[in-house]
Structure formats: C-alpha cells, structure tokens
Amino acid sequence: MHSKKDYIGVFDSGLGGISVLRELVKAMPQERFLYFGDSANAPYGQKPVETVRQLTLDAAEHLFSRGVKALVVACNTATAAAIDILREQHPEEIIIGIEPALKVAADRFPTGQVGVMATEVTLHEEKFLHLAEHYPALGLHSISAPGLVELVEAGKGESDECETLLRGILAPYVGKLDALVLGCTHYPFARGVISRILGERTQLLDGGAGTARQTLRRLMEADLLSPEGNGDIQMENSLGTPEIFNRAMELLNG
Numbered sequence: 001m002h003s004k005k006d007y008i009g010v011f012d013s014g015l016g017g018i019s020v021l022r023e024l025v026k027a028m029p030q031e032r033f034l035y036f037g038d039s040a041n042a043p044y045g046q047k048p049v050e051t052v053r054q055l056t057l058d059a060a061e062h063l064f065s066r067g068v069k070a071l072v073v074a075c076n077t078a079t080a081a082a083i084d085i086l087r088e089q090h091p092e093e094i095i096i097g098i099e100p101a102l103k104v105a106a107d108r109f110p111t112g113q114v115g116v117m118a119t120e121v122t123l124h125e126e127k128f129l130h131l132a133e134h135y136p137a138l139g140l141h142s143i144s145a146p147g148l149v150e151l152v153e154a155g156k157g158e159s160d161e162c163e164t165l166l167r168g169i170l171a172p173y174v175g176k177l178d179a180l181v182l183g184c185t186h187y188p189f190a191r192g193v194i195s196r197i198l199g200e201r202t203q204l205l206d207g208g209a210g211t212a213r214q215t216l217r218r219l220m221e222a223d224l225l226s227p228e229g230n231g232d233i234q235m236e237n238s239l240g241t242p243e244i245f246n247r248a249m250e251l252l253n254g
C-alpha cells in the first residue's frame, strides 16, 4: 500500500494546469499526481482578486486534506492572487507556483519586444508588476485575452472560433514580437492557432517546464522523490461531469 503522502497535488482553475501536469509527468514519470481542476468556477481571471484568493485557499485546503506531499499551483492567476498567503498559512508545506516565463524571454532576447498574454488578474496584481520590474530592458506588452480560457475549457483551443478570437486580439502584434509569453496555463492548448497567427518569427514561451524542474528540485532537496515504477495520475474536477473528465484526459494525452 502506498500512503497518500506519495501524491503531488496540482491545482488550476480548470483544465489549463494540465499543460503543467504534462511537464511534471515528463520530468518525474515515477511520481503520483492528484490533479484538481476547479472548472465549476472557471474562469478565475476576471473575478475580483479576493474571490480568486478564497477559491485558491479552498482548493489548496482540499488537496492538503488529502495529504499531498507538495502542492503545485498550476495557475498563474491563483499564484498572483494567493501564493503569499498560502505559504503563510502552510509554512511547513512545499508549495510551488507558476509565474509568467519572463526570465526565459529575457535570457533569449535581453532587449527584445516581448508580449505577455495573461488574465486580467495576473496582469494587474503586484506580483507580476514586481516581476516585470526585474527586466527593464525588455519592451513588454501586456495582452489580455478574454474568452480564450472559456474556449479551452470547452475543448475548442484549436478551433476556427478560437482563431477568430485570437486574430482580433493579436492583430496589433503581428510581426512585432520576438517572443510571446503564454502567462496562463490554458493558453498552451491554443499554441497551434497562436503560432499560425504570429508566425515563426515570434517564439512562444510558457512556464510549464520551468515549474516542473523547480518541483523536482524541491522534492529532491526534501528527499521526497518516489522510487521508480510508482507513476499514477488521478483527476478530480469540481464540475464532476463525464464530459469534463473526457476533455481532461484528451488534453493530458493529446
């Protein structure tokens, strides 16, 4: 029998964090993951920040009550709104939060033109504004994409509808960006459409792989890595419908 402490909890407002889960599984195939998506309350990104904070604290409580050995907040919006208070409330836990991959962009294009596409909450929270201050040489463009999370939740991240929405949002940036940071974990599921619109000149960057590396490092430091041959993924979703589980599995395996 394995203990519940074998699991790494992964949380997002919905299905987006599966883009991070995929990187986590790649980096640590021997680990057991318990993914909780709060699709019943998605999208978080346009809600008042206090609401996002409370939803995140509730979701974290739920995962900690299941006894996970680490929590990965696979949602930029939840990280922006609640990671500090989460760490204050659970000083003994390993908590990793994803943030927009500005460092990767700055390493590749130190004085480049870089778009950061993220939710309203992420773009307006202190956390992101602080992060941006670290890269004064970058030409940063904040881009919000209302409607995109909903399309990904509906399994339409690579649809014509999504392409129409994104052509409108990205029109001012075509041919102008060295990189576009996908600062919301739902957006990698529209990567094909985004790269078709922006073309090869613009690199698309996301924080999934970096978050997975950081999680691996933290577990290694704490001597909490699982032995080989233990890998498992459990999916939970606050919507609880067969459709949402099927979509989650499609995104995980797609």
Ligand code: DGL
Binding pocket: 012, 013, 014, 016, 017, 042, 043, 044, 045, 046, 074, 075, 076, 077, 078, 119, 122, 149, 183, 184, 185, 186
């Ligand atoms: N996936 C979340 C993020 O990384 C946000 C989606 C939402 O608005 O709920 O920011």
